[in-house]
Amino acid sequence: MTDVEQLEATWEIKDVLAVNNMTERFGCAPTSRQIHVLVVVPRKSELGWQSARLRPHIYDPGAKYFLLEKEVMDDSGLPPSRLMLYCRPMFHKQIEFMLKNVLEEGHLGWILGSPGTGKSATAMAFALTVDRRAWVVTWIHVDKYLGWRCVRLVGDERKTRVIDITELKQVLEFGDDTKHHLVLVDDWTAADSFTDLTVMCTEWFLQKDIVMKRRLAFICSVADRGKISDNLELMTRAMECKLWSWTLDEYLEATSNDDIFNNVFPYLDASGLSSADRSTIVQTKYHYAGGSCRYMFCFSTARVMEKLSHAVDSLDVASVAITGPRSSLSLNCVFAMFKGTSGVSTVLHVVSGYAAATIGIRCSPEIIKRFMNTNQGSSNPVLNGWMLEMIFFSSIREGSLDMVDAAGNKTGNWMKGTLVVSDGVPSLPADRHIWIKPEKWNKGGYDAIMVDKGKRQVQMVQVTSSHTHAFHINYFNSWLKPLSESRESFKIQALDIIFVVESGKLKDFVISTVTGQGKLKSFGWEPFKEKDRVKVVGIRRREDGTLSQMGANAFQLHGITMRSC
Structure with a gap:
């Protein structure tokens, strides 16, 4: 090959061939009448990487915790900080799926779950434990608005760089034909901006190597990947791994570890009591964060409330009815996936108690119906309680609400009224009643207060789906006392405390x-006989389990009988 710098502008191809003794090889030389074109192919530039040493990591199927050091999180698209993972059952399920179904059997893997399930952190843990003597692991964290964070694990080396779609092919075809190649695409969605990425990765995966293996898995930021053609499913031998969201018991178990608890303590701020016991601190934050460990461990309570409030305000019938868990990321955070009644199936549910109550307060009856149709099949009393709160607040805001006893007989009713969210004492009109929902949550107190200043009546309501519930009078008095000292004070002639319970649990x-x-x-309740004064009313479920249109003569919602006003 003649160096391009040695060529003279007047040279013809025959001259180059002669100089390099190539005429004999080609059999003849071009004539002078022929047009000669010299094509100089530029050398392919290699991608530049930042490199660091990487220590070995081992996966233990019986481990309760897994440490991700800060240096393995940097430049990965994940939070750049040290992270101690609690190895809940879903952690091991995902690791075993990626090890057996993806790595060993060669299926195209789809890791699915609602935001805050822990999919990405678990996938990173898996990537670190792959045998790098035989495998090269490439991690690609995609983002709609930023460059993609790429991490390559080769032997005892960790390489990082930011890439885009133009460099993806070169990343996939990295040129080492002595090792197998595993590619993990993190934070994938079915967004149009990732279509080329999905096509290129899948085409690369489908190429057959005689000796070396190609493996591919998408770690999805959504609970459902959308409609996929049957032909593509068969070609890729695709398999899904659906992961359930976090439960309260898992949070309590995780935070029993001092390292984890101390690390996430700044975000467990819902109770406002730094001196509260660990269980109370976690349970209070759980009301807001629910099944999302991201909300529980990575955001303050105020920020979680802000994000969920924004998402609820963005809800519309079309998004819930048509896209559900595949809706935009702002809507997607309203959903979580939990274990169904069978113990194997998955039920799509509202993510937390705060989200459920906010939906009940702000959304239309049509939205509530959509959620009712979607959020069914759970045997978890906590989830049922969230739905009960959603229904309760929607009911008192949009229509009148009947209370029933264990036999289904009507024992009273609440009329539609204005709903105010406040921890204090709001302005109380004298000509009509209003409903007050506390902004802060406390596990032992009330969920709503009905105040009729004109009739001098107060009713404090606790909604529960459990078979038992504590009665902490201090919580109720903590609102009544400020009322008596405020400018809105009046002499209460009738104070009722009412527990609203599912009809199936009312008898027991x-x-x-x-x-x-x-x-x-001071409100006329005899000391030590308060328990006898509490009213326990039942709710009964309509047979079809759905809502009727507002304006119908009467309908029932999860056992609460509602009538249009």
């Missing part, structure tokens, strides 16, 4: 613990 419902006896004496 028990008030388990009573504390703060005597605090309601």
Whole structure:
């Protein structure tokens, strides 16, 4: 090959061939009448990488915790900080799926779950434990608005760089034909901006190597990847791994580890009491974060409320009815996936109690119907309680609400009224009643207060789906006392405390613990007999389990009988 710098502008191809003794090889030389074109192919430039040493990591199927050091999180698209993972059952399920179904059997893997399930962190843990003597692991964290963070694990080396779609082919075809290649695409969605990425990765995966293996898995930021052609499913031998969202028990178990608890403590701020016991701190934040460990461990309570409020305000019938868990990321955070009644199936559910109550307060009856149709099949009383709150607040805002006893007989009703969200004492009109929902959550107190200043009546309501519930009088008195000292004060002639319970649990419902006896004496409640004054009312489920249109003569919603006004 003649160096391009040695060529003279007047040279013809025959001259080059002669100089390099190539005439004999080609059999003849071009004539002078022929047009000669010299094509100089530029050398392919290699991608530049930042490189660092990487220590070995081992996966233990029986481990309870897995440490991701800061240096393995940097430049990966994941939070650049040290992360101690609690190895809940879903952690091991995902690791075993990626090891057996993806790495060993060669299926195209799809890791699915609602935001905050822990899919990405678990996938990174898996990537670190792959045998790098035989495998090269390429991690690509995609983003709609930023460059894609690429991490390559080769032997004892960790390489990083930012790439885009023009460099993807070169990343996939990295040129080492002595090792197998595993590619993990993190934070994938079915967005149009990732179409080329999906096509290129899938085409690369489908190429057959005689000796070396190609493996591919998408770690999705959504619970459902959308409609996929049957032909593509068969060609790629695709398999899904659906992961359930976090439960309260898993949060409690995770935070029993001092390292984890101390690391996430700044975000467990919902109770406002730094001196509260660990269980109370976690349970209070759970009301807001629900099944999302990202909300639980990575965001303050105020930020979680802001994000969920924005998402709920963005809800519309089309998004819930048509796209559901595949909706935009702002809507996607309203959903979570939990274990169904069979213990194997998955049920799509609203993510938290705060989200459910916010939907009940702000959304239309049509939206509530859509959620009712979607959020079914759970045996978890906590999830049922969230739905009950959603229904309750929607009911008192949009229509009148009947209370029933264990036999289904009507025992009273609440009329439609204005709903105010406040932890204090709002302005109380004298000519009509209003409903007050506390902004802060406390596990032992009330969920709503009905105040009729004109009739001098107060009703404090606790909604529960459990068989038992504690009665902490201090929580109720903590609102009544400020009322009596405020400018809105009036002499309460009728104070009722009402527990709203599912009809199936009404007969056996028990008030388990009573504390703060005597605090309601000034309101006419005899000390140590408060438990006898509490009203327990049932709710009954309509057979079809759905909502009727507002404006119908009457309908029932999860057992609460509603009538249009």
